[in-house]
Amino acid sequence: MSGKYELKADRSGGYIFTLKAHNGEVLVTSESYQTKAAALKGIELVKADAKSRVIDLTEPK
DSSP states (O other), X not given: OOOEEEEEEOTTSOEEEEEEOTXXXXXXXXXXXXXXXXXHHHHHHHHHHTTSOOOOTXXXX
16 A cells, blocks of 8 residues: 545645555655645655655765
8 A cells, every 4th residue: 555645625725635654654744835736736745756766965075
């Protein structure tokens, strides 16, 4: 089973999403978006960026 995105209204009247792992653990909680469309676009951006490379900034140069 894979992870999932959950979209919901927040207390301010905006929208937030969470990315949850297959075991239900919250991995990412978004900022508040003013519109549902903007929150859905945020999900798409996270999906695209999830394929990005990892840059380890803990290693000395």
